[in-house]
């Protein structure tokens with residue numbers, strides 16, 4: 001335990017203590033071309049306790065990314081406020097780490113430079129940058145690719161680079177937006193297990209967006225189910241599976257029970273989203 | 288050392304420019320054409336008064352180099368072109384960044400910038416002449432403006448097309464505006480910006496030589512006209528060829544820019 005905490009809290013980085021996230025009556029609307037307004041987030045009132053792992057599931061276009069970017073401070077809510085560790089979020093914080101849904105690796109930098117990038121701009125000493133970068137490159141299984149450039153890598157490998165870049169910053173709150181979307185099933189499970197292991201060691205506050213219900217249940221302590229337009233939290237389902245769960249938990253009755261409960265909620269929303277996307281020309285999703 | 292071959296825009300553009308091995312066929316082509324030209328002239332397929340033989344041009348050219356004004360003129364042109372490119376790139380980059388930051392300002396200038404492409408800016412030369420006098424400055428200023436326009440447009444477009452997620456990454460890492468520009472936006476826009484720089488070089492060259500040709504007391508453009516007006520045909524051809532060579536060198540130098548920038552990006556990390 002001692003070794004783990006010293007590794008997590010390096011002198012040059014903010015102490016890795018977790019922070020709680022309060023989403024206080026937050027709404028977010030976007031104007032559209034035809035003059036109407038899309039209510040992406042509608043009066044969401046939720047709290048993530050410090051050190052808790054929350055997964056958010058919901059159909060495509062329900063506002064998961066929007067909610068995450070509001071927590072990250074990348075967007076300002078139309079009304080309401082987000083507080084992290086008691087502080088109102090008005091702009092991005094160094095202590096909040098974000099993994100984006102889209103590929104955010106910088107194609108002109110090597111894998112190593114990409115992973116170092118966040119630490120470099122945070123002013124971490126060069127030697128420590130390299131040390132930590134190596135550690136997290138190994139963790140995401142990219143050793144040997146340090147000198148490669150992202151265009152030479154697969155989409156899944158690029159996303160692992162982005163994950164390593166964020167993890168290396170040792171944030172207090174970790175916001176991940178479908179981080180495994182581009183990964184194949186095996187890698188998904190492996191990296192998922194790694195993220196869960198890191199979380200259990202460091203006890204960061206994690207908000208993890210996915211549309212894979214099984215993944216949400218396997219990784220988190222609590223699953224929030226989001227509704228499709230307006231985006232609300234329909235239900236927060238506490239996951240009572242054992243701490244050291246793995247894929248073998250998938251078949252258990254406890255697992256099936258929560259899965260069916262969440263799927264029941266998501267299904268209706270997904271069908272509505274799908275019907276909407278029929279004429280919007282968007283792709284539907286499948287859990 | 289092995290890592291210095293990094294292309295900053297790997298996988299997106301093949302703007303690698305002139306590399307020596309690739310230039311071999313092109314050089315060969317020139318050699319063949321010059322040989323044909325020499326043959327045609329000695330065989331009198333055309334009048335030597337219209338197109339003199341390369342050997343004659345070279346004989347005359349040698350005296351232009353040793354006893355004539357060649358070096359003075361070449362130096363004047365190179366100075367003006369170099370100064371225009373440097374000033375134009377600076378001005379264009381600044382304007383492009385400004386238009387990106389202040390989109391309304393950009394929208395205001397856009398139609399004029401685009402129409403400047405079609406307006407022969409050279410017609411403004413007399414204005415600058417009146418203000419600045421007969422020296423290198425009117426030429427340099429006009430050359431810079433001509434270089435700045437494609438640079439500004441390309442920088443602006445390149446920056447506007449940077450994927451939003453890169454800028455969000457910069458914001459989530461709490462980068463300053465300057466850091467975002469230097470570390471994220473500019474490298475991401477590099478292919479566009481560099482294409483703009485190449486165009487800037489070509490435009491300033493065209494501008495400088497054309498203005499020398501029209502009203503100037505020195506420079507290769509001036510000398511071409513001067514020799515032409517005094518019926519020194521071979522000498523005129525010599526200066527035309529010298530101008531061509533200089534433009535090739537300018538384009539070749541500009542094509543090195545990506546690699547220069549690529550390595551300097553690496554050096555900073």
Ligand SMILES: Nc1ncnc2c1ncn2[C@@H]1O[C@H](COP(=O)(O)OP(=O)(O)OP(=O)(O)O)[C@@H](O)[C@H]1O
Nearest residue numbers: 030031038040059060061062063064065066067101
């Ligand atoms: N900047 C914006 N301008 C206009 N509308 C937006 C903007 N951002 C999001 N929206 C709209 O808000 C809604 C929610 O978008 P969001 O990206 O948060 O969904 P999501 O749940 O992350 O979807 P996905 O699962 O496909 O990633 C969508 O209808 C989207 O069209």
Ligand SMILES: [Mg+2]
Nearest residue numbers: 064065066101
């Ligand atoms: Mg999303």
